[in-house]
Amino acid sequence: xxxxxxxxxxxxxxxxxxxxxxxxxxxxxxxxxxxxxxxxxxxxxxxxxxxxxxxxxxxxxxxxxxxxxxxxxxxxxxxxxxxxxxxxxxxxxxxxxxxxxxxxxxxxxxxxxxxxxxxxxxxxxxxxxxxxxxxxxxxxxxxxxxxxxxxxxxxxxxxxx
Amino acid sequence: xxxxxxxxxxxxxxxxxxxxxxxxxxxxxxxxxxxxxxxxxxxxxxxxxxxxxxxxxxxxxxxxxxxxxxxxxxxxxxxxxxxxxxxxxxxxxxxxxxxxxxxxxxxxxxxxxxxxxxxxxxxxxxxxxxxxxxxxxxxxxxxxxxxxxxxxxxxxxxxxxxxxxxxxxxxxxxxxxxxxxxxxxxxx
Numbered sequence: 001x002x003x004x005x006x007x008x009x010x011x012x013x014x015x016x017x018x019x020x021x022x023x024x025x026x027x028x029x030x031x032x033x034x035x036x037x038x039x040x041x042x043x044x045x046x047x048x049x050x051x052x053x054x055x056x057x058x059x060x061x062x063x064x065x066x067x068x069x070x071x072x073x074x075x076x077x078x079x080x081x082x083x084x085x086x087x088x089x090x091x092x093x094x095x096x097x098x099x100x101x102x103x104x105x106x107x108x109x110x111x112x113x114x115x116x117x118x119x120x121x122x123x124x125x126x127x128x129x130x131x132x133x134x135x136x137x138x139x140x141x142x143x144x145x146x147x148x149x150x151x152x153x154x155x156x157x158x159x160x161x
Numbered sequence: 162x163x164x165x166x167x168x169x170x171x172x173x174x175x176x177x178x179x180x181x182x183x184x185x186x187x188x189x190x191x192x193x194x195x196x197x198x199x200x201x202x203x204x205x206x207x208x209x210x211x212x213x214x215x216x217x218x219x220x221x222x223x224x225x226x227x228x229x230x231x232x233x234x235x236x237x238x239x240x241x242x243x244x245x246x247x248x249x250x251x252x253x254x255x256x257x258x259x260x261x262x263x264x265x266x267x268x269x270x271x272x273x274x275x276x277x278x279x280x281x282x283x284x285x286x287x288x289x290x291x292x293x294x295x296x297x298x299x300x301x302x303x304x305x306x307x308x309x310x311x312x313x314x315x316x317x318x319x320x321x322x323x324x325x326x327x328x329x330x331x332x333x334x335x336x337x338x339x340x341x342x343x344x345x346x347x348x349x
Contacts, residue, residue: 004183004345030188030343031213031277059301063245063309070249076305102215102277103341112215112277112300127245129299129309135273159213160185 008032009156016041019144020154021052027105027137029158034141036097038152040089047080048099049142050111050132054079057133064126080144081132084117087124091149095119099128100159104138111138183211188343194219194335197328198342205286205321207346212325214278215341220267220334224308227278229260230326231292237317240294245309259331260316262296264308267334275340276300276308285322292316 006029011020025032040046049058059076066086073085089095099115113130132138143154184207189198203210218225238260241253246264254261266274278298285292294314301307327342329335 004185030341057303059303059305059307061245061299061301061307061309063243063249063311072245072248074247074301074307076301076303076307100277100279102213103275106339109273109275109339110271110302112275114277114279114297114299127297127299127309127311129301129307131274131301131303131307133271133273133303159183161188 004160006158006160007155008158011154013148013150013152015150016147018146019046019142021143022141022156023139025139025141025156026158027139030161031100031102031159032104033098033100033157033159035155035157036083036143036152037094039091039094039149041147041149042091044089044146044148045082045084046089046143046145047082049080049144050138051136051140052142053134059131059133061129062126064124067123081113081130082128083115085126085128087117087119087122087126089148093119093121101138107137108135110135182348183345184348186344186346188341191336191338191340193338196335197326198336199324199326200344201324203323203325203344204346207286207348208284209347210282210285211345211347212280212282213343213345214280215275216265216278217270217275217337217340218265218267218329218334219337220329220332223267223269224263225265225267225329225334226261226263226331227265228328228330229262231316231318231322232320232324233326234316234318235259238314239317240312240314242310242312244311246307260294260314261331262298262310262312264298264310266300266306269306270300270302271304274300274302282322288319288321291319292322
């Protein structure tokens with residue numbers, strides 16, 4: 001049978017880019033997952049929006065361990081959900097980001113995002129819970145606030161129903 | 162009303178065999194508020210289980226702990242968690258009558274907020290080791306309620322895991338309609 005995890009789209013940057021947008025996302029899956037592996041062109045703090053909505057309809061709760069020091073940061077009226085906090089992308093070490101959106105096609109509920117970010121070489125581990133309060137199906141994911149280095153990979157997965 | 166699904170057919174497993182393939186065993190969506198959701202006769206031919214959840218409680222105050230029991234057992238559950246409501250903390254519970262996952266959104270969160278929750282149960286069919294669970298959830302609302310929970314649990318029982326029950330019995334609340342629980346089998 002088909003694997004439950006299906007690769008919908010994949011972008012590997014051929015040159016530095018400020019961000020990546022996955023658009024026209026199929027509405028046929030249960031959940032979607034985005035994986036990012038790569039580096040920044042300098043110190044960057046990328047974040048994510050949905051359907052290109054820029055209004056303050058996002059929130060986040062960051063739980064982090066930064067070189068052994070644990071901490072927390074939160075906002076409930078943000079214009080985007082951060083993908084990193086203390087463990088930002090930089091030009092030397094590799095970050096691994098993975099975030100999932102359950103029930104992303106539901107037009108009757110807000111959306112919950114559960115994300116982690118690792119910069120393991122330096123000892124950064126972060127969990128980020130996010131909220132998108134707008135009750136609309138997600139058909140576009142906007143990853144922004146680079147620039148990301150060439151070679152950084154962005155994978156969009158669908159989880160079959 | 163309670164949702165119970167017994168005798169799950171493993172019809173989708175017939176063509177499996179790809180390394181680390183996830184296969185849907187069963188999914189249940191609460192149509193209206195329900196007191197519990199159960200899965201029975203879980204196939205024993207996968208390596209691990211992953212349970213993916215989108216859920217909220219009907220509790221009219223605060224959040225709510227999701228109560229989980231395996232094989233109808235009410236003994237031998239221990240768990241510890243790292244959680245963040247606005248600062249990072251941890252707790253542990255030893256030898257309880259259930260496995261509890263706290264901070265499921267209830268009335269404090271707008272009624273469109275359902276938390277994502279993922280549980281991984283490793284080696285669930287083995288009879289030479291206790292059953293372990295790794296769970297994670299997180300949610301944030303526009304009225305500044307929020308929670309993150311990362312939790313590990315153990316059921317001190319070597320029986321193969323064949324059934325799972327989910328409810329909010331600690332507070333007597335219901336699983337809100339629209340909540341979804343899906344069980345996947347992991348090959349490999």
